[in-house]
Amino acid sequence: MQGFATEFSSAIALILNGDAELWAIVLLSLKVSIFAVLISALIGMPVGAALAVARFPGRRMLIILMNALMGFPPVVVGLLVYLMLSRSGPLGVLELLYTPTAMIIAQVVLVTPIVAALTRQVVEMLAEEYSEQLRSLGVSRLASVPVLLWDARLALVTALLAGFGRAIAEVGAVIIVGGNINHVTRVMTTTIALETSKGNLALALALGAILIGIAVAVNAMVSTLSLRAEKEGLRHA
Amino acid sequence: MRDLAPEMIRCISVSGLQISKNGTALLNVPRLNLDGPGPTMILGPNGAGKSLLLRCLHGLIAPDTGRVEQDGVPLNKDHKARQAMVFQKPVLLRRSVAANMDFVLKRRGLQRTVRKARIAELLAEGGLESKARQSARSLSGGEAQRLAILRALALDPDTLFLDEPTSALDPSATQMIERMILRASTRGVRIVMVTHDIGQARRLAADIVMMQGGRVVEHGDARQVLDAPQSDASRRYLAGGLVT
Ligand SMILES: Nc1ncnc2c1ncn2[C@@H]1O[C@H](COP(=O)(O)OP(=O)(O)OP(=O)(O)O)[C@@H](O)[C@H]1O
Ligand SMILES: [Mg+2]
Numbered sequence: 001m002q003g004f005a006t007e008f009s010s011a012i013a014l015i016l017n018g019d020a021e022l023w024a025i026v027l028l029s030l031k032v033s034i035f036a037v038l039i040s041a042l043i044g045m046p047v048g049a050a051l052a053v054a055r056f057p058g059r060r061m062l063i064i065l066m067n068a069l070m071g072f073p074p075v076v077v078g079l080l081v082y083l084m085l086s087r088s089g090p091l092g093v094l095e096l097l098y099t100p101t102a103m104i105i106a107q108v109v110l111v112t113p114i115v116a117a118l119t120r121q122v123v124e125m126l127a128e129e130y131s132e133q134l135r136s137l138g139v140s141r142l143a144s145v146p147v148l149l150w151d152a153r154l155a156l157v158t159a160l161l162a163g164f165g166r167a168i169a170e171v172g173a174v175i176i177v178g179g180n181i182n183h184v185t186r187v188m189t190t191t192i193a194l195e196t197s198k199g200n201l202a203l204a205l206a207l208g209a210i211l212i213g214i215a216v217a218v219n220a221m222v223s224t225l226s227l228r229a230e231k232e233g234l235r236h237a
Numbered sequence: 238m239r240d241l242a243p244e245m246i247r248c249i250s251v252s253g254l255q256i257s258k259n260g261t262a263l264l265n266v267p268r269l270n271l272d273g274p275g276p277t278m279i280l281g282p283n284g285a286g287k288s289l290l291l292r293c294l295h296g297l298i299a300p301d302t303g304r305v306e307q308d309g310v311p312l313n314k315d316h317k318a319r320q321a322m323v324f325q326k327p328v329l330l331r332r333s334v335a336a337n338m339d340f341v342l343k344r345r346g347l348q349r350t351v352r353k354a355r356i357a358e359l360l361a362e363g364g365l366e367s368k369a370r371q372s373a374r375s376l377s378g379g380e381a382q383r384l385a386i387l388r389a390l391a392l393d394p395d396t397l398f399l400d401e402p403t404s405a406l407d408p409s410a411t412q413m414i415e416r417m418i419l420r421a422s423t424r425g426v427r428i429v430m431v432t433h434d435i436g437q438a439r440r441l442a443a444d445i446v447m448m449q450g451g452r453v454v455e456h457g458d459a460r461q462v463l464d465a466p467q468s469d470a471s472r473r474y475l476a477g478g479l480v481t
Pocket of ligand 1 (some may be wrong): 259263281282283284285286287288289290325
């Protein structure tokens with residue numbers, strides 16, 4: 001118990017004293033996950049919106065596939081991205097393995113289905129509600145996409161935050177493709193795992209506290225926005 | 238707002254219109270000509286097919302058989318671009334009141350400053366000027382209906398379909414909207430409106446279309462239909478309507 005208290009106070013000291021190593025790790029985590037979410041938004045939102053408004057054979061299959069991808073185990077995603085990026089893999093020439101870029105790719109693979117699925121859900125609901133009015137105004141199916149995305153903005157930001165929450169808290173995929181290399185690819189979650197196993201609890205605890213802070217803040221924003229979206233009659237699971 | 242020459246008022250005609258779902262006929266209108274100079278009011282009990290007919294006239298649903306023509310030409314994109322419709326249940330964008338107006342004005346390709354002035358003008362006319370920045374979804378039922386009507390008028394249409402546009406309005410708002418509708422009609426806008434308010438039909442209608450069970454049971458001069466209905470269905474509907 002004595003040891004735990006010491007670790008705890010040195011964890012607090014690490015945070016308060018602005019420990020360079022600690023903050024470098026936090027910064028890299030944020031950078032990787034924010035990048036990943038932005039890229040996921042660029043891919044996931046148009047794909048989700050297209051699935052919501054377009055009608056083509058195989059659409060249902062794609063939606064089911066997308067929903068299935070949402071529940072994909074992160075470790076397996078890590079493994080697959082590893083195989084793609086490894087020296088003998090199809091993208092091996094890019095030499096991305098064990099770089100932050102590799103971690104971003106893994107998180108994009110994890111987050112994009114979430115963003116796409118949630119976008120599809122809200123946009124489809126809105127499209128149904130707006131359909132006749134927009135047609136009456138002569139807005140084509142294609143031209144209705146930006147209108148729907150804009151009007152679903154609250155729910156979409158919520159989806160992005162949820163994606164960010166998943167990305168930043170994720171360990172399995174990131175440790176496989178990033179390799180947890182000191183000063184290069186160590187993010188909060190992978191560092192916590194490593195330092196805990198090494199017995200360096202102070203750093204692990206400090207990072208844990210910050211991670212919790214971020215998670216709580218993100219979730220608070222998600223609930224606030226969800227409540228507002230709900231008031232506008234727009235909700236998703 | 239541009240005046241339309243009175244002789245230029247759009248004529249809408251329907252022939253052989255039929256819509257059925259699961260074997261039941263929802264709409265069966267062999268012939269209907271809306272070519273008088275004044276507002277047409279569509280009356281009839283719940284489920285008579287009034288909203289369905291309006292949707293067909295506006296080209297939102299394609300009938301199983303038959304066709305809708307404007308000025309003798311099958312309804313086309315250009316016609317529809319000059320039509321506006323106010324739905325029975327107002328559909329407002331999840332934006333501010335002003336942004337809802339701006340959305341349709343932008344579609345008409347108007348300049349920013351022109352749009353701003355027009356929005357202020359229309360909102361003032363509809364008594365919503367103090368709500369300009371409020372989220373449209375937070376409007377009261379009557380306010381929402383008013384916004385939907387103002388938004389349709391902002392399109393400056395030559396044909397205006399209105400589906401029970403004053404069903405949620407208080408008496409003074411109803412009066413205000415009725416004045417706006419009459420003004421549009423005098424400017425040469427073809428008005429086709431569904432209402433359950435017989436007093437309103439009396440105030441506004443030049444001609445009345447009486448519907449029941451998907452059919453037009455009577456179409457004629459407003460006074461004549463209201464005071465000396467020719468069909469049983471009209472008589473029954475009006476008798477019930479006058480009682481309530
Ligand atoms: N998509 C549909 N599928 C099946 N039935 C439909 C469909 N759309 C309309 N109907 C039916 O067609 C009939 C006419 O509907 P419509 O909405 O035109 O009625 P209405 O005259 O406008 O009635 P109200 O006064 O209640 O607004 C109703 O019985 C309705 O249930
Ligand atoms: Mg109706």
